[in-house]
Amino acid sequence: MLQNYSQPLEFTNLTTWIDSTLGANLPSFWSIAIEMVLVAVALLAVYSLTAMILIYVERKITAFFQARIGPNRVGKYGIFQTVADVIKILLKEIIHVNKVDKFLFYAAPFFMIVASMLTFGAIPFAQGLHAVDFNIGVFYVTAVSSLGIIGVLLAGWSSNNKYSMIGAMRSGAQFVSYELSAGFALMTMVVLTGTMQLSEMIESQRFCWNIFNGHISAIVAFIIYLISGHAETNRGPFDLPEAESELTAGYHTEYSGLQFGFFYLAEYLNMFIIASIAATVFLGGWMPLQVRGWDAFNQIMWYLPSYMWFTIKVFLLIFFSLWVRWSFPRLRIDQLLNLEWKYLLPINLVNILVMVLLVLAGWTLNDIF
Amino acid sequence: MAQQIIFYILAIVISVFSIMAVSSKRLIRSATYLLFVLLATAGLYILLGYYYLFAVQTAVYAGGIMILFIFAILLTQKPGDKIAPEPMRQRLLAIALSVIGLAFTAHIIMHNINRVYTLMDTQITTKHIGMTLMGTEKFQYLLPFELISVLLLACIVGGIMIARRR
Amino acid sequence: MRTFPEYISDLFGGIKSLLTGLSVTWKELWTKKVTQQYPENRSTLVISDRFRAELVMPHDENNEHACTACGICQMNCPNGTIQVIPKMVETEDGKKKKLLDRYVYDLGMCTFCNLCVLTCPSDAIKFTNQFENATFTRGKLVQQLNKEGSQLRAKKPAAPKTQIQTPPKEA
Numbered sequence: 001m002l003q004n005y006s007q008p009l010e011f012t013n014l015t016t017w018i019d020s021t022l023g024a025n026l027p028s029f030w031s032i033a034i035e036m037v038l039v040a041v042a043l044l045a046v047y048s049l050t051a052m053i054l055i056y057v058e059r060k061i062t063a064f065f066q067a068r069i070g071p072n073r074v075g076k077y078g079i080f081q082t083v084a085d086v087i088k089i090l091l092k093e094i095i096h097v098n099k100v101d102k103f104l105f106y107a108a109p110f111f112m113i114v115a116s117m118l119t120f121g122a123i124p125f126a127q128g129l130h131a132v133d134f135n136i137g138v139f140y141v142t143a144v145s146s147l148g149i150i151g152v153l154l155a156g157w158s159s160n161n162k163y164s165m166i167g168a169m170r171s172g173a174q175f176v177s178y179e180l181s182a183g184f185a186l187m188t189m190v191v192l193t194g195t196m197q198l199s200e201m202i203e204s205q206r207f208c209w210n211i212f213n214g215h216i217s218a219i220v221a222f223i224i225y226l227i228s229g230h231a232e233t234n235r236g237p238f239d240l241p242e243a244e245s246e247l248t249a250g251y252h253t254e255y256s257g258l259q260f261g262f263f264y265l266a267e268y269l270n271m272f273i274i275a276s277i278a279a280t281v282f283l284g285g286w287m288p289l290q291v292r293g294w295d296a297f298n299q300i301m302w303y304l305p306s307y308m309w310f311t312i313k314v315f316l317l318i319f320f321s322l323w324v325r326w327s328f329p330r331l332r333i334d335q336l337l338n339l340e341w342k343y344l345l346p347i348n349l350v351n352i353l354v355m356v357l358l359v360l361a362g363w364t365l366n367d368i369f
Numbered sequence: 370m371a372q373q374i375i376f377y378i379l380a381i382v383i384s385v386f387s388i389m390a391v392s393s394k395r396l397i398r399s400a401t402y403l404l405f406v407l408l409a410t411a412g413l414y415i416l417l418g419y420y421y422l423f424a425v426q427t428a429v430y431a432g433g434i435m436i437l438f439i440f441a442i443l444l445t446q447k448p449g450d451k452i453a454p455e456p457m458r459q460r461l462l463a464i465a466l467s468v469i470g471l472a473f474t475a476h477i478i479m480h481n482i483n484r485v486y487t488l489m490d491t492q493i494t495t496k497h498i499g500m501t502l503m504g505t506e507k508f509q510y511l512l513p514f515e516l517i518s519v520l521l522l523a524c525i526v527g528g529i530m531i532a533r534r535r
Numbered sequence: 536m537r538t539f540p541e542y543i544s545d546l547f548g549g550i551k552s553l554l555t556g557l558s559v560t561w562k563e564l565w566t567k568k569v570t571q572q573y574p575e576n577r578s579t580l581v582i583s584d585r586f587r588a589e590l591v592m593p594h595d596e597n598n599e600h601a602c603t604a605c606g607i608c609q610m611n612c613p614n615g616t617i618q619v620i621p622k623m624v625e626t627e628d629g630k631k632k633k634l635l636d637r638y639v640y641d642l643g644m645c646t647f648c649n650l651c652v653l654t655c656p657s658d659a660i661k662f663t664n665q666f667e668n669a670t671f672t673r674g675k676l677v678q679q680l681n682k683e684g685s686q687l688r689a690k691k692p693a694a695p696k697t698q699i700q701t702p703p704k705e706a
Binding site: 029101103104107134135136139140142143144146147149150153154157158165168169172175176179196 | 436495
Binding site: 065069328347 | 557560567568
């Protein structure tokens with residue numbers, strides 16, 4: 001790929017430097033091993049940092065939606081609130097519940113965290129910051145993220161608690177239904193771009209984001225993806241599995257300390273993952289806003305490094321998710337399933353057909369202009 | 370070297386959890402062990418570089434079928450209770466049958482492995498798989514694909530019929 | 536079975552209502568924040584007048600209150616917060632009259648239901664919004680509402696004043 005714009009603040013220089021230094025001084029096996037460890041450590045660090053930032057952002061924005069100030073005691077504007085919370089949760093005792101199925105009870109949080117971690121690795125954060133780039137990227141993301149639900153089901157069952165059980169059952173029904181919609185919405189965009197690889201997808205959106213490129217159909221797919229993504233992460237108006245007023249905390253009622261922390265972390269990260277996949281597939285990922293032929297403009301856009309572009313897009317979507325969360329009341333389970341099976345899925349099926357026709361007839365914006 | 374180590378780890382995981390899946394006394398634990406087996410199989414695919422197969426394995430088996438399994442088990446009566454052990458005669462019979470099955474499969478695999486075994490160097494692209502599934506030429510699979518979809522349609526119709534009969 | 540046009544109009548009606556909801560919360564996002572940062576803004580804190588924090592018995596400048604010791608408040612109190620302790624005094628013309636000796640109010644028991652204030656025939660008591668009532672012992676929550684040496688306000692200025700031969704009050 002040809003990038004003849006100067007990109008002063010990219011991470012690419014750093015990663016290339018690390019790679020070349022290691023390659024020059026070590027046998028290739030060891031340099032690869034060290035790089036793998038580095039990537040893993042970096043991902044874990046970004047993972048936990050993102051969660052902390054997200055928790056702070058969520059609490060603040062939630063407060064603003066409710067005409068409150070939000071956390072403002074720990075540090076200026078309360079920015080160290082989540083740090084304090086994390087320290088607290090690390091120091092908390094893990095309460096061992098007696099009549100649980102021990103093996104499943106302790107294994108369940110790991111399903112959640114592993115599933116979201118696997119998905120997290122496949123997100124293209126910036127130019128060159130893309131740990132796992134399969135040629136089936138989008139499919140990989142959908143496949144791997146579906147593992148988390150097993151954690152929910154097992155947690156709910158093994159807790160030996162009716163609240164947990166009901167929460168898990170609701171979660172299962174919800175996830176199985178909405179995964180279909182999310183998959184179809186992504187499939188619509190795969191039809192448009194003709195590839196499943198996330199990096200190629202971003203590259204193809206260089207001058208025209210997918211949401212503009214596929215106009216009607218892409219916008220419908222985008223909205224459907226956001227809705228079903230929300231439902232998959234058990235947030236917003238779709239938080240039946242952990243409905244506080246009915247089920248205490250749903251499937252993680254019996255968990256405490258770090259195990260609860262895992263669920264909590266995975267929930268926030270899932271929100272981030274859904275937002276980043278939406279940003280990558282529909283809004284051009286880390287690609288700066290560019291217009292064909294306006295070289296000066298494009299150069300200025302590139303001065304803002306690509307990870308900043310990615311962050312801005314993702315946080316806009318996360319803001320939208322919070323906005324939705326604090327606007328709408330929780331759905332009842334029959335309304336939830338009605339929405340999916342009677343509205344989203346038929347619309348999605350029609351939409352994917354429309355997209356195929358658009359692509360075949362050459363009515364996408366890229367084809368027209 | 371590294372690949373071999375990973376392969377052996379995965380193989381051990383698969384065999385241990387397979388045995389645990391059939392020997393566990395609790396239904397839901399069996400399902401979980403089976404899930405580990407399926408995930409390790411997916412790991413084997415990724416080791417071979419068959420990413421598409423890996424994703425299909427994870428999405429369909431781990432994400433889809435296992436959820437339905439666990440769901441179905443949760444709906445049964447007392448899924449956490451220990452199952453009473455089978456009588457000795459049946460157990461011996463089961464062991465004998467499984468050993469025979471193992472020997473049979475192993476013989477076929479051993480006999481044929483050198484004749485058909487080729488590891489593709491290049492990644493199989495999704496496009497290639499799609500073309501193969503939808504093609505009508507030799508070594509292409511449109512007919513089986515459509516047959517399977519007819520089967521699924523029959524299943525759906527049957528399910529609806531059962532559900533409608535109140 | 537619904538018809539297809541109904542389905543479509545349902546769908547768009549739903550979308551419209553969702554957008555209305557979103558616009559409402561969007562406006563709410565930019566409203567002034569109502570959080571009171573209490574210990575810091577103690578001097579400027581505004582508490583609603585109708586906030587019921589503590590029962591008081593207003594006394595005027597002559598140290599007179601309006602409580603006739605009828606005990607209606609005590610009877611109406613759902614959980615025995617109020618105890619009206621009357622005393623009998625003899626007026627000038629030899630009549631016996633019931634007057635208030637002590638009006639004991641237990642803040643720790645009070646549910647701030649306002650029934651005492653509503654039922655009081657002579658408007659002798661009211662709730663104030665002085666909410667900083669925390670104490671270190673429960674005993675301090677039991678308060679005597681009539682002040683030392685206070686007496687009943689005369690109904691009419693012309694009416695003859697009752698002479699009180701109060702024995703010195705015990706604490």
